[in-house]
Amino acid sequence: MSVTETLNEGLKRGYDILITAKELAETVDAKLKEAQPNVEIKGFRKGKVPLAMLKKQFGQQVLGEAMQESVDGAMNAHFETSGDRPAQQPDVKMTNEDWKEGDDVNVSLAYECLPTVPETDFSAIKLERNTVKASDEDVKEAMANLAETAQEFEDKKKGSKAKDGDQVVINFLGKVDGEAFDGGQADDYPLVLGSNSFIPGFEAQLVGAKAGDDVEVKVTFPEEYGAENLAGKDAVFECTVNAVKGPVAAELNDELAKKFGAEDLADLEKQITARLEEEYKGAARLIMKRDLMDALDKLVDFELPEGLVTAEANQIAHQLWHEENPEVEGHDHPEIETTDEHTKLATRRVRLGLLLAEVGQIQEITVTDAEMQQAIIQQAQQYGPNAQQFFEFIQKNPEAQQQIRAPLFEEKVVDYIVENAAITDKEISKEDLQKAVEALED
Template sequence: MQVTETLNEGLKREYSIKLTADELDEKVNAKLAEAQPEVQLKGFRKGKVPMALLKKQFGQQVMGEAMQEAIDGAMSQHFEDTGDRPALQPNVEMTNKDWQEGQDVEVSMSYEKLPEIPEVDMKALSLEKMVVTPADADVDEALQSLAASAQNFEDREAGAAAQDGDQVVIDFKGSVDGEEFEGGAAEDYPLTLGSDSFIPGFEEQLVGAKAGDEVEVKVSFPEEYGAEHLAGKEATFATTVKAVKAPEPAPVDDELAKKYGAEDLEALKGQIRERLQAEYDQAARAVMKRKLLDQLDAQVQFDLPPSLVETEAKQIAHQLYHEDHPDDHGHDHGEIEPTDEHYKLAERRVRLGLLLAELGQKNDIQVSDSEMTQAVMQQARQYPGQERQFFEFVQQNPQMRQQIQAPIFEDKVVDYVFELADISEKPVSKEELQQAVEALEEEDAG
């Protein structure tokens, strides 16, 4: 087997691999000899089929297998000898495409190698961590929000007009073209105005109604309505308003706490404080992570595989196109050419991705099975009733597993760097932290 370098330019490599006819024939004979004891053909006892007949019967099939194994072996040996790591799957093709049995096999292998990643002195990295402590006012605000969610509705004074946010108790009968339809009627139905739980336009027409009013509500079913016989149709609902009720927040007391699974009000306050602290810490970590990545991007420079940058730029352009065109759900929009800004962002992502991957590999940072299972379970909750199917899909889809694993791995590497970097804490207000988070979101949007 002969391997000859034909291109060495930057990170691009190309090699010519030659498998001589004699080497191929030797490998074919070896594979046939290995299989011979188990082969049984008509007229011959098991293991007694002559080699010449075996070669005539199975030679072509075995030759293809031997050729593939030889090329794969040569590639594996090449990467082991050179230490090269291809950025993407190497491109391998036969150069003597009119090859015939008895001739040498000539193959071209080309790839872009991953660059050498320079060492990073992580102890020299200087970061600032924003620290926010939940104030009593923040806890009280959260308590009021919980009380509003646990609200009751009390009858308004006689003759009061329904307002947005009120609950109206109604009887209604719906009809299309004068014919009542199944599922279009109910009695004593409690409807909260502004909840958007009914057909668009229905609730708005009951604002201002009073107990005892008869209201003819006219609406159109959406074109995408679930019941095809009603989709896009105009409907009339004969509606009787039986009561108008105003929302009354639940009292902030031990009973409210028990509704949310806490032993008493003080315990609920403690839970809220812990939740707020976790939210603030998570936001502060996101800000500090961005600052870390900015420092690494500025300090660490190395050549990037053009193919990785090109692939990433196209993905960015495609993603941003769909964000700008949310109604375009298909992929028949033609080629989307990346801009200079897309390439600039792609270079940053590829550089940081390669750097973090190198740090993770050198320091034996791995995503455990339990961490993966937990992440898959979290995503599976987005598909109630189909959790098992989602698990099976992830198990059978390596690309999906990689998509789930990648952010977990990145966060573990970032946490490792945080442990070594020089981090100082800076107490700030909730508003200052929020401004920092909004600044990140604006950068991402831009």
């Protein structure tokens, strides 16, 4: 076996690998001999099948395996000897397409190397860490919003007309083409007007109704409605208004606090203060992380694999196109061309990604099983009753696991760099924090 270099330009590498017919035949014989003790063929005792018969019956299959193992072995030996780390899956092609058994095997190997990332003095990076204290006004507003979520409804004065925000208690019977349909009937149903919890147009027709009124509500089911037999159909709902109730905000007291798991009102206030400041802390971290990435982008420069940059630019262009065309869910769309702006952003992402990966490897930063489990549980909570299906999907899908692991790894590397950077704490207002967060989106 021989490996001949054909290209060494920047990060690009090319090699011709020659596997002789003799080497291949020896590998085939070795594999057949290894299997021989366990092979049993009619007319021969187990382990006594002649090698020539094994080669005749299984030779072609083993030859294919031997070729693949030989190529893989040559590649692994080359990477171990050279120290190269391919940036992407190498391009491996058999060049003698007219190959037949007994011929040498010629293979071309092409790839781009991962670059050497220069050592960086992170102490040269200067960052501001913003801190925001939850003001009394912020806490009062948050508590008022909490009380609003716990609001109840009380009967309004007799003869009062329902308005948006009121709750109407109704009996209703829905019909399509004069026929009642499944799921279209209920008694004493509490419906908050303006909540948009019913078919579009339904709630608006109950505005102005009084207790005791009979109202005929005419609507059209949406084309994308879940029940196919109703999608796009005109319907009439015969409604009787049993009561009209107005919202009453819950009173902020110890009783309400206990409903939200606090010991008393003072404890609830402490919890809300802590939650607000934790939210501010998270927002401040986003700002500092962007500042850190900007600093690293200016501080560190090295050659990048063209293939990685091109792939990232294509992904950015594709994602932005779908954001601008949300009605297209699949990939049946015109070819999306990348722009200089896409390539510029891709270059930054690839450079910073390689830098963070290198720092993580050098510092032996890892994501623990416990950290992964916690992250998976947090994501699973978003799926409600389908959480178990999400768990099973993650367990069977290494790529999905990596999508969860990657940001966790990145955050831990960022923490390491921040610990070694020059940090100045700065207290700012909530308004200034909000402006800084909004600027991140520009």
